[in-house]
Amino acid sequence: MIGTELLDRVVGADATGWGVLLCAPFVGSFLGVVVRRLPEGRPIAWVRSRCECCGTALRVRDLVPLYSWLAAGGRCRYCGHPLGWFYPGIELSALAVALAALAVDGGEMTWLDCFFGWWLLALGWIDMRRWLLPDALTLPLVIAGLAAAAAFDPEQLTARALGAALGYLSLRLVALLYRALRGRDGLGHGDAKLLAASGAWVGAMALPQVVLGAAVSALAAAACLRLAGVRLGAHSALPFGPFLALATWLIWLLGPFFI
Numbered sequence: 001m002i003g004t005e006l007l008d009r010v011v012g013a014d015a016t017g018w019g020v021l022l023c024a025p026f027v028g029s030f031l032g033v034v035v036r037r038l039p040e041g042r043p044i045a046w047v048r049s050r051c052e053c054c055g056t057a058l059r060v061r062d063l064v065p066l067y068s069w070l071a072a073g074g075r076c077r078y079c080g081h082p083l084g085w086f087y088p089g090i091e092l093s094a095l096a097v098a099l100a101a102l103a104v105d106g107g108e109m110t111w112l113d114c115f116f117g118w119w120l121l122a123l124g125w126i127d128m129r130r131w132l133l134p135d136a137l138t139l140p141l142v143i144a145g146l147a148a149a150a151a152f153d154p155e156q157l158t159a160r161a162l163g164a165a166l167g168y169l170s171l172r173l174v175a176l177l178y179r180a181l182r183g184r185d186g187l188g189h190g191d192a193k194l195l196a197a198s199g200a201w202v203g204a205m206a207l208p209q210v211v212l213g214a215a216v217s218a219l220a221a222a223a224c225l226r227l228a229g230v231r232l233g234a235h236s237a238l239p240f241g242p243f244l245a246l247a248t249w250l251i252w253l254l255g256p257f258f259i
């Protein structure tokens with residue numbers, strides 16, 4: 001059972017394991033700030049300092065991830081304005097990333113799995129909210145992938161550099177073809193840069209599976225939306241970034257689904 005195995009891993013976690021689990025909600029909280037502020041060009045400080053409704057400066061006890069939200073019943077303690085699910089949602093997602101990394105990997109590389117997963121989480125979430133994959137996040141992720149290869153897996157460095165190049169070029173080519181055939185943009189530049197980052201982490205050989213996994217999960221999501229009564233026509237679309245991010249991280253964590 002995956003559940004019992006996960007429980008065993010968590011209970012038997014070493015310092016690394018507990019470190020990622022304890023950090024995860026705080027990282028999630030920080031990612032929330034990045035997701036909200038980066039696309040607007042607002043400065044990113046560690047804490048969200050004011051209630052966005054009443055403007056009251058928040059104290060440390062208002063900023064404890066998950067706990068503050070639960071303790072105040074999901075409302076601002078000062079004005080009662082509902083805080084919404086955004087912060088607890090991203091804090092729990094960051095915790096889920098840490099739990100998955102711990103369950104699957106559990107070794108010294110757990111920090112790297114989490115670092116990559118948290119970064120992709122922020123990118124996917126921004127794309128979901130804003131239809132945007134900022135260069136400030138995609139480009140450093142390409143460099144981080146190659147640096148991680150150089151540090152931990154030097155034999156794979158060439159394959160991963162090739163992956164970055166092929167990732168970018170292949171989606172640019174698809175985007176140009178789509179534009180030529182349909183006369184409108186179907187894929188953004190950001191998607192190509194995200195796939196470049198993906199290639200820099202999982203390598204050239206795994207890239208087709210990333211694209212396939214992302215396409216299948218996007219179709220599944222579209223089918224679910226349709227079942228839920230949301231109509232998606234030929235001229236509406238889903239952002240592709242969250243699906244690319246998810247497929248990339250799963251392949252990084254679990255290895256290619258088929259060789």
Ligand SMILES: [Zn+2]
Binds near residue numbers: 054079
């Ligand atoms: Zn307030």
